[in-house]
Amino acid sequence: MLTVLLANAAGLQVLRDGEWYNVPVVPGALVVNLGDTVEVVSNGLLNSPVHKVVTNAERERVTVGAFYTLDPEREVEPALELVSEDRPRRYEKMKSSDYIREVLESFARGKTDVDSVKI
Numbered sequence: 001m002l003t004v005l006l007a008n009a010a011g012l013q014v015l016r017d018g019e020w021y022n023v024p025v026v027p028g029a030l031v032v033n034l035g036d037t038v039e040v041v042s043n044g045l046l047n048s049p050v051h052k053v054v055t056n057a058e059r060e061r062v063t064v065g066a067f068y069t070l071d072p073e074r075e076v077e078p079a080l081e082l083v084s085e086d087r088p089r090r091y092e093k094m095k096s097s098d099y100i101r102e103v104l105e106s107f108a109r110g111k112t113d114v115d116s117v118k119i
Helices: 035-041 096-109 113-117
Strands: 002-007 012-016 019-022 031-033 051-053 063-068
Touching (some): 002 035
């Protein structure tokens, strides 16, 4: 999934090294979250950020989000060019529809969704 956000106030946070950080708001700028698909295709070279949205007590927050997902029948796997003896395959091959189903089930188990396809 690819997410593009246009926000007018702070509220988006990302998790890094066990600590939550605010994503700065730059007026007119777009925030692009590459998502789990890019992590899988890059064989872990690019990481899908764990993120959340928190309320902003100082200002009403309006966010416009656009989400893009693959065709449900499309199979996603690490790009062959990014798999080698030094960097073995780190993710299973999976249909996009199966992955979305796994995402919903992982949230119920309290895990991050990309962990479900790691080898």
